[in-house]
Amino acid sequence: xxxxxxxxxxxxxxxxxxxxxxxxxxxxxxxxxxxxxxxxxxxxxxxxxxxxxxxxxxxxxxxxxxxxxxxxxxxxxxxxxxxxxxxxxxxxxxxxxxxxxxxxxxxxxxxxxxxxxxxxxxxxxxxxxxxxxxxxxxxxxxxxxxxxxxxxxxxxxxxxxxxxxxxxxxxxxxxxxxxxxxxxxxxxxxxxxxxxxxxxxxxxxxxxxxxxxxxxxxxxxxxxxxxxxxxxxxxxxxxxxxxxxxxxxxxxxxxxxxxxxxxxxxxxxxxxxxxxxxxxxxxxxxxxxxxxxxxxxxxxxxxxxxxxxxxxxxxxxxxxxxxxxxxxxxxxxxxxxxxxxxxxxxxxxxxxxxxxxxxxxxxxxxxxxxxxxxxxxxxxxxxxxxxxxxxxxxxxxxxxxxxxxxxxxx
Amino acid sequence: xxxxxxxxxxxxxxxxxxxxxxxxxxxxxxxxxxxxxxxxxxxxxxxxxxxxxxxxxxxxxxxxxxxxxxxxxxxxxxxxxxxxxxxxxxxxxxxxxxxxxxxxxxxxxxxxxxxxxxxxxxxxxxxxxxxxxxxxxxxxxxxxxxxxxxxxxxxxxxxxxxxxxxxxxxxxxxxxxxxxxxxxxxxxxxxxxxxxxxxxxxxxxxxxxxxxxxxxxxxxxxxxxx
Numbered sequence: 001x002x003x004x005x006x007x008x009x010x011x012x013x014x015x016x017x018x019x020x021x022x023x024x025x026x027x028x029x030x031x032x033x034x035x036x037x038x039x040x041x042x043x044x045x046x047x048x049x050x051x052x053x054x055x056x057x058x059x060x061x062x063x064x065x066x067x068x069x070x071x072x073x074x075x076x077x078x079x080x081x082x083x084x085x086x087x088x089x090x091x092x093x094x095x096x097x098x099x100x101x102x103x104x105x106x107x108x109x110x111x112x113x114x115x116x117x118x119x120x121x122x123x124x125x126x127x128x129x130x131x132x133x134x135x136x137x138x139x140x141x142x143x144x145x146x147x148x149x150x151x152x153x154x155x156x157x158x159x160x161x162x163x164x165x166x167x168x169x170x171x172x173x174x175x176x177x178x179x180x181x182x183x184x185x186x187x188x189x190x191x192x193x194x195x196x197x198x199x200x201x202x203x204x205x206x207x208x209x210x211x212x213x214x215x216x217x218x219x220x221x222x223x224x225x226x227x228x229x230x231x232x233x234x235x236x237x238x239x240x241x242x243x244x245x246x247x248x249x250x251x252x253x254x255x256x257x258x259x260x261x262x263x264x265x266x267x268x269x270x271x272x273x274x275x276x277x278x279x280x281x282x283x284x285x286x287x288x289x290x291x292x293x294x295x296x297x298x299x300x301x302x303x304x305x306x307x308x309x310x311x312x313x314x315x316x317x318x319x320x321x322x323x324x325x326x327x328x329x330x331x332x333x334x335x336x337x338x339x340x341x342x343x344x345x346x347x348x349x350x351x352x353x354x355x356x357x358x359x360x361x362x363x364x365x366x367x368x369x370x371x372x373x374x375x376x377x378x379x380x381x382x383x384x385x386x387x388x389x390x391x392x393x394x395x396x397x398x399x400x401x402x403x404x405x406x407x408x409x410x
Numbered sequence: 411x412x413x414x415x416x417x418x419x420x421x422x423x424x425x426x427x428x429x430x431x432x433x434x435x436x437x438x439x440x441x442x443x444x445x446x447x448x449x450x451x452x453x454x455x456x457x458x459x460x461x462x463x464x465x466x467x468x469x470x471x472x473x474x475x476x477x478x479x480x481x482x483x484x485x486x487x488x489x490x491x492x493x494x495x496x497x498x499x500x501x502x503x504x505x506x507x508x509x510x511x512x513x514x515x516x517x518x519x520x521x522x523x524x525x526x527x528x529x530x531x532x533x534x535x536x537x538x539x540x541x542x543x544x545x546x547x548x549x550x551x552x553x554x555x556x557x558x559x560x561x562x563x564x565x566x567x568x569x570x571x572x573x574x575x576x577x578x579x580x581x582x583x584x585x586x587x588x589x590x591x592x593x594x595x596x597x598x599x600x601x602x603x604x605x606x607x608x609x610x611x612x613x614x615x616x617x618x619x620x621x622x623x624x625x626x627x628x629x630x631x632x633x634x635x636x
Binding site: 307308310311312313314315316317318319320321403404407 | 464467469470489490493494496497498502504506508509510521522525526569573
């Protein structure tokens with residue numbers, strides 16, 4: 001019956017519905033925009049690395065640029081971290097001084113990175129050969145660009161021995177700078193070649209080799225380096241990314257600074273939460289205006305149909321029946337407006353997306369507007385909820401009307 | 411125990427506050443109407459006859475005394491129950507017809523059942539049956555603005571009867587009809603009465619009232635002659 005009335009006051013219902021539709025469309029568009037941006041940022045972060053990883057840095061917590069206070073990472077630190085809950089593995093890393101490789105009449109600056117077998121940095125990016133293994137000495141896993149100095153391709157470089165010069169002058173870009181200590185040459189056998197997208201300078205070598213090279217560069221023993229200089233960093237792997245925060249806390253309690261992508265992601269999520277809230281608020285204002293429109297339409301409708309309400313009450317409509325009738329009318333406006341608004345928002349997003357791509361063909365190929373099922377359902381629920389809220393007072397007014405005075409109303 | 415009376419009023423009062431004074435529309439009405447009776451309530455305007463009808467219909471609550479309709483004490487009913495009383499125990503015919511112009515005649519007749527939880531197909535079936543009984547089948551699918559006054563009031567009577575009420579109430583039902591249509595409506599009431607329908611009719615027209623079995627006369631909110 002209320003549907004009949006919806007059809008009767010067609011123009012008014014259409015205008016009210018349009019108000020709800022525009023409000024809903026705006027909410028959908030703005031949140032879709034924020035969601036699209038957030039997904040984009042997250043996707044590029046996931047491509048950088050593993051969210052389960054916490055890097056321990058040789059500084060006190062809160063390390064920040066120049067103010068960083070050094071702290072020594074020793075085997076004692078490693079032992080303490082290994083027993084922290086949710087820690088799956090702790091990998092030590094020691095960076096020997098910068099050096100050079102001279103091959104085939106060309107030279108390249110390298111960063112000898114001493115790591116343990118299975119370290120997160122040395123996983124799944126091989127072009128040829130293998131990763132480092134336990135018991136390896138005097139070997140290296142090197143980037144593809146340097147492998148091609150040694151041999152025609154990555155595969156041919158495997159098994160070749162190159163001379164790795166640690167310390168002394170190095171080349172940074174096209175300028176030569178004095179490096180640390182006296183240069184010393186080490187012969188290393190290439191066992192693996194990795195995709196240079198990860199790094200064009202890193203030489204992955206056994207931790208012991210790097211410690212020895214670092215010690216000899218400064219005229220010390222490897223044990224002295226372990227105890228006084230300490231490791232360059234630790235890669236701590238959590239059993240699950242949800243437990244990263246616990247590990248970060250443990251690292252800080254041990255007195256070390258840490259870095260984890262997971263925390264960066266969380267900060268970004270927080271930022272986007274605020275961003276989304278603001279955008280939703282702007283859309284919400286539009287919906288609020290629509291709600292006032294609904295309330296106004298309903299008040300008019302109740303006034304106009306006072307006599308009708310009186311008749312219905314006289315022939316047996318209970319107060320609840322009357323209220324349900326008017327709430328149903330508001331609900332139709334909400335549902336139709338919501339569906340229309342959702343469609344409008346989806347279509348609008350597509351059109352804007354297309355226009356942006358036409359104006360700038362180099363736009364990131366990822367979707368600019370992202371409407372998930374929760375946003376779609378949420379928008380519909382919001383439209384319906386606001387409509388019911390707006391219809392509540394007029395419906396109550398109709399419900400409380402006295403049948404007799406309503407019958408006398410002209 | 412006998413079946414309950416159709417209407418039983420005891421010292422019924424209804425007062426209205428009007429500024430600082432109160433006006434008593436009903437000032438202690440006591441009466442009884444048997445089942446199957448055709449009773450007319452007569453009196454000048456302001457005598458309280460319409461108020462009496464509205465109280466029996468459950469459209470208005472008395473401020474004193476008790477009223478039972480078909481054995482039910484109306485004072486004990488809350489708003490929801492009073493709505494059910496209006497849809498099932500009584501059927502009301504108004505002077506102004508009070509049909510909904512946006513509905514077809516058959517939908518208007520079926521309206522009370524919509525609030526009694528009867529399915530659409532069942533209530534339309536019953537509405538058509540009752541329209542047939544009143545000789546209105548040809549008008550069932552018309553809009554109310556296509557009907558004459560006499561037809562409108564017949565449709566209103568059909569609506570009042572659809573809930574099979576214990577008592578049919580009519581408030582000046584001939585007031586908006588010409589004399590021919592008015593006479594036809596009264597003939598319909600007599601016919602319904604002959605089928606043992608209880609009828610309570612309010613009128614100020616002595617000729618109309620003369621068709622009833624019994625006349626209750628009111629003045630100043632009191633029954634002056636039963």
